[in-house]
Amino acid sequence: MDMKRDYYEDIQLFQSGVVLAWTVALLLVLFTIPLYTPNYYVYLLNIIMVHVILAVGLNILVGSTGQISLGHAGFFAIGAYGTVLLMTLLQIPFVFAILIAAFIAAFFGFILGLPALRLEGPYLAIVSMGFGLTIMHIIGGVDAFGGRMGIKAPPLDLGIKQLGISWILKTDFQKYYLILIMTIIMVVGARNILKTRVGRSFVAIKDSDIAAEVIGVNLTIYKTLAFAVSAFYAGIAGGLFGFVLGFFDPFTFNMILSIIFLVMVVVGGLGTILGGILGATLITYLQYDLLKNIAEIPYFGALMVAVSKQWFTMVGLENISSMAIGLIMIGIIIFEPLGMFGVWIRMKKYWMTWPF
Amino acid sequence: MIFRKKVLILLIAVLAVLLIANAAPAATLAGFDDNEIRIGQWGPQTGPAAPWGSVARGSKLLFDVVNEEGGIYGRKIKYFIRDDMYNPAQTAAVVKELVERQGVFAFVGGVSAAGGLAVKDYLAQNKVIWVGPATSVKEYVFPVQPYLFSVYPLYEDEASVLTKYIVETLKLKKIGILYQNDSYGKNGFDGLKQRLDTYKMSLAAEIPVEPTEKDLASQILRLKSSGAEAVLMYVNPTTAVIALKTAANVGYKPQWVSSNTLSDYPLMHKISGGLWEGVITGNFGEIPDSKNPLMVKYKEAAKRLSPEERWGTFYSAGILFADPIVEALKKAGRNLSTEAVLKALNAIKDYQTIGPKISFTEKQHQGSDSVVIQKCGPNGSYIELQGWTANDLATWKK
Numbered sequence: 001m002d003m004k005r006d007y008y009e010d011i012q013l014f015q016s017g018v019v020l021a022w023t024v025a026l027l028l029v030l031f032t033i034p035l036y037t038p039n040y041y042v043y044l045l046n047i048i049m050v051h052v053i054l055a056v057g058l059n060i061l062v063g064s065t066g067q068i069s070l071g072h073a074g075f076f077a078i079g080a081y082g083t084v085l086l087m088t089l090l091q092i093p094f095v096f097a098i099l100i101a102a103f104i105a106a107f108f109g110f111i112l113g114l115p116a117l118r119l120e121g122p123y124l125a126i127v128s129m130g131f132g133l134t135i136m137h138i139i140g141g142v143d144a145f146g147g148r149m150g151i152k153a154p155p156l157d158l159g160i161k162q163l164g165i166s167w168i169l170k171t172d173f174q175k176y177y178l179i180l181i182m183t184i185i186m187v188v189g190a191r192n193i194l195k196t197r198v199g200r201s202f203v204a205i206k207d208s209d210i211a212a213e214v215i216g217v218n219l220t221i222y223k224t225l226a227f228a229v230s231a232f233y234a235g236i237a238g239g240l241f242g243f244v245l246g247f248f249d250p251f252t253f254n255m256i257l258s259i260i261f262l263v264m265v266v267v268g269g270l271g272t273i274l275g276g277i278l279g280a281t282l283i284t285y286l287q288y289d290l291l292k293n294i295a296e297i298p299y300f301g302a303l304m305v306a307v308s309k310q311w312f313t314m315v316g317l318e319n320i321s322s323m324a325i326g327l328i329m330i331g332i333i334i335f336e337p338l339g340m341f342g343v344w345i346r347m348k349k350y351w352m353t354w355p356f
Numbered sequence: 357m358i359f360r361k362k363v364l365i366l367l368i369a370v371l372a373v374l375l376i377a378n379a380a381p382a383a384t385l386a387g388f389d390d391n392e393i394r395i396g397q398w399g400p401q402t403g404p405a406a407p408w409g410s411v412a413r414g415s416k417l418l419f420d421v422v423n424e425e426g427g428i429y430g431r432k433i434k435y436f437i438r439d440d441m442y443n444p445a446q447t448a449a450v451v452k453e454l455v456e457r458q459g460v461f462a463f464v465g466g467v468s469a470a471g472g473l474a475v476k477d478y479l480a481q482n483k484v485i486w487v488g489p490a491t492s493v494k495e496y497v498f499p500v501q502p503y504l505f506s507v508y509p510l511y512e513d514e515a516s517v518l519t520k521y522i523v524e525t526l527k528l529k530k531i532g533i534l535y536q537n538d539s540y541g542k543n544g545f546d547g548l549k550q551r552l553d554t555y556k557m558s559l560a561a562e563i564p565v566e567p568t569e570k571d572l573a574s575q576i577l578r579l580k581s582s583g584a585e586a587v588l589m590y591v592n593p594t595t596a597v598i599a600l601k602t603a604a605n606v607g608y609k610p611q612w613v614s615s616n617t618l619s620d621y622p623l624m625h626k627i628s629g630g631l632w633e634g635v636i637t638g639n640f641g642e643i644p645d646s647k648n649p650l651m652v653k654y655k656e657a658a659k660r661l662s663p664e665e666r667w668g669t670f671y672s673a674g675i676l677f678a679d680p681i682v683e684a685l686k687k688a689g690r691n692l693s694t695e696a697v698l699k700a701l702n703a704i705k706d707y708q709t710i711g712p713k714i715s716f717t718e719k720q721h722q723g724s725d726s727v728v729i730q731k732c733g734p735n736g737s738y739i740e741l742q743g744w745t746a747n748d749l750a751t752w753k754k
Binding site (some may be wrong): 292 | 401449474
């Protein structure tokens with residue numbers, strides 16, 4: 001079905017007219033969503049898209065290159081703090097601030113990539129976890145960064161103040177379009193990276209780094225590059241996240257967040273762009289919305305409250321949310337190692353060969 | 357394979373039903389109707405700050421009691437607790453969801469300072485009342501915010517009252533301070549300094565500490581060599597326990613004095629291995645086995661309505677943070693509106709239940725400047741040393 005006959009067919013953005021039509025339809029929906037949904041969902045969508053950017057970036061590292069990171073909240077924090085501080089302290093316009101911040105994150109990614117040359121599996125996980133925690137505490141310890149009280153993001157001005165151009169995005173509605181466009185650019189970018197020589201080197205490293213080295217992949221360059229690219233994505237996501245929230249403190253970027261990011265990638269499907277998107281969307285929606293509102297669902301909510309009261313701790317319903325996320329994770333690993341992407345593939349196959 | 361497909365289809369069906377049920381639009385967004393008034397609170401129920409989640413559940417007890425007694429003018433209080441995992445992104449999400457989809461009349465409590473600051477402006481824009489944040493943050497009420505009312509005493513005021521007690525009642529002259537290097541610790545430091553200045557006394561030692569430091573040997577030795585007889589601690593529970601253990605190891609025994617954030621004695625006694633005994637702290641509420649008739653009533657109610665809860669300081673604090681809104685709802689009368697409740701809140705004067713006397717005016721939304729002073733007895737029991745004491749030096753009252 002998905003047979004490629006030559007290289008150019010493989011790198012085409014749209015594999016067929018059908019894909020193109022569906023993509024256009026999806027984009028139409030995405031661009032008109034805020035017109036007919038309440039403001040609350042627009043905020044939720046903003047958070048989801050920020051997480052999509054991050055998960056797609058993390059997937060390049062974890063899924064495609066086979067390196068683990070439990071420190072992505074650290075890069076996320078560098079992006080958020082970097083953007084806001086460059087804007088407030090140095091008066092740099094947003095567009096440049098977010099790029100510089102993302103490059104700073106990428107630089108730290110490169111640094112974290114160095115120990116990854118020698119470490120694997122659990123050892124790399126520990127190092128990256130340490131990195132994430134260190135960033136959180138360093139930021140908290142510097143008063144100019146707002147210390148532990150956190151900092152407020154300035155107005156999101158897309159113009160350049162120095163030239164007298166000002167275009168301030170105030171509402172969630174306006175920010176939605178900025179984030180949507182950024183997300184599309186980043187996702188298409190990620191897809192293109194994976195289709196090039198660089199992307200194939202990443203995949204070669206995942207399959208076997210010794211074999212990759214033998215066929216001429218420079219491990220030093222490509223492993224650190226994978227970290228840098230992934231951190232760049234996290235930096236961009238962080239820069240946007242700061243403005244979605246408006247106010248944040250170092251603790252926002254704690255280790256639990258790093259773990260949740262990893263859950264998104266695993267649940268979505270390792271090593272695929274679509275997997276990152278699906279995983280980030282599902283987990284964010286569950287965490288921010290559905291699982292918070294179990295009690296308000298008719299009948300089912302009351303049942304869950306009773307179950308929780310009977311068998312779990314006094315915290316109540318919140319137990320159910322934590323368990324649901326955990327169960328989804330376990331379920332995916334047992335029944336669907338390819339994640340939601342695997343489900344997608346099977347659905348696609350079913351419809352393409354229907355009714356046979 | 358077939359089995360798997362069936363499971364999958366079933367799962368998707370269940371999810372779809374949940375989705376649809378969940379997306380059903382709320383009937384009204386006014387925050388109340390003839391049968392109910394909707395009130396919300398965010399707070400960490402899971403995650404690293406989960407022990408403070410009891411505040412939100414304490415408020416639930418108050419609303420349950422109010423509902424049992426027939427509600428307010430026939431309207432029952434429908435109370436929403438939302439877990440934000442101490443993460444401001446989630447605080448903003450749950451608050452927006454409650455305001456825009458459930459339609460919430462007011463918020464009470466709310467533990468995290470960063471979470472509160474992340475939603476403060478949003479609540480004001482949407483004209484949602486917020487009473488009794490469960491943290492002391494000066495930016496909440498200075499300058500005054502029309503929709504935000506604070507009950508929690510400022511750390512500065514508390515430190516000042518505690519210092520007065522150390523100097524005038526305990527008659528200790530050499531005072532040192534161990535404070536966390538953030539606004540919490542620094543506010544405590546300011547209060548101490550302000551009080552000492554009036555006595556023309558100077559500090560024996562001022563030692564800042566990072567909240568993440570795990571080795572306090574050098575700090576404690578500096579305190580010991582300064583000869584401080586009393587040490588004020590504005591630190592987090594972990595740091596406090598490490599400080600006490602280190603001091604015990606080097607044989608340093610000053611009078612430890614600390615803030616209301618460390619007033620959960622049974623917990624502190626347990627995690628410090630008994631060293632907490634004898635520590636003096638301020639508190640924003642009555643001691644758990646107080647004879648105050650309201651405390652007795654709520655304690656009985658808790659036994660009956662939520663027997664699984666531990667009747668502790670933070671749980672009962674949930675009641676006292678939420679009290680003013682109930683009072684204002686009653687005063688506002690049958691014709692409920694945000695304006696009427698705001699008016700009632702602004703008119704609250706010397707209102708006292710199980711906390712300090714609370715007063716608000718249009719220009720002053722910091723409700724109280726008083727704390728009680730308590731001491732940890734054997735096995736984490738409470739001994740009350742001094743009743744409600746106001747800070748006569750409170751800067752914001754002038």
